[in-house]
Amino acid sequence: MTKTAADYAWFENDFPDIAEAYCFTLVRGLSPAELMSRLEGRPEAPLQGIAAVVDATFAQYDLEEDRQLVAMTTVGTWTLLIEPNGYLGVTEEQALPASAGASWVSHFVNINGVGTFLWAENQVLRLCFDPMFPEDRWGAEPDELLDVMRRIGFHFDDDDPETDLSSPAAFALAEHLTGVAVTPALLRDTTFTCATVRIR
Numbered sequence: 001m002t003k004t005a006a007d008y009a010w011f012e013n014d015f016p017d018i019a020e021a022y023c024f025t026l027v028r029g030l031s032p033a034e035l036m037s038r039l040e041g042r043p044e045a046p047l048q049g050i051a052a053v054v055d056a057t058f059a060q061y062d063l064e065e066d067r068q069l070v071a072m073t074t075v076g077t078w079t080l081l082i083e084p085n086g087y088l089g090v091t092e093e094q095a096l097p098a099s100a101g102a103s104w105v106s107h108f109v110n111i112n113g114v115g116t117f118l119w120a121e122n123q124v125l126r127l128c129f130d131p132m133f134p135e136d137r138w139g140a141e142p143d144e145l146l147d148v149m150r151r152i153g154f155h156f157d158d159d160d161p162e163t164d165l166s167s168p169a170a171f172a173l174a175e176h177l178t179g180v181a182v183t184p185a186l187l188r189d190t191t192f193t194c195a196t197v198r199i200r
Helices: 010-014 032-038 050-063 092-098 146-152 166-178 184-189
Strands: 022-028 042-048 067-075 078-084 103-109 115-121 124-130 133-138 191-198
Touching: 010 166, 022 166, 032 067, 032 078, 032 092, 032 191, 042 050, 042 067, 050 067, 050 078, 050 184, 050 191, 092 103, 092 115, 092 124, 103 166, 115 166, 146 166
Parallel strands: none
Antiparallel strands: 022 078, 022 103, 042 191, 067 078, 067 191, 103 115, 115 124, 124 133
């Protein structure tokens, strides 16, 4: 059964430090090491828990303004890449080449509430849209997930509720596409493989 936005309402409440600006990317077909090679990442010390990752990310900005910290872990057949305050995963110029031979599902939001959901398969952009404005979609299959998106809770109509559930809905859509559930325990307890990548 497809999860809905309500199933991810905990994220903003339980993890406010990352919820205001993040990029979560799931990649099938590449190990963390292979993904970092494609992104020209530089290995860094592992970190346990997303709170430590967030702290290290902002410390990294003070050290090198042109590099950002990213955290990775393996979940089943997928590699989860987390960027606090980052956007690499939804940058088409980087994500599409890196998705060669792989499936790539990424969603992002910044501190101003601007967001992007991106789904690519083997360098082909299948679907891209801002979760706040799902009526405006592009890619090779912009309408393929339309019914699923409505069930998940994306707001398409002017008379939809005022409550903004676009970020939780993006998590639910990513789970629908990948089968990977992001959970509080995953974020809190995982020892993440870390690297820094150049900000372009």
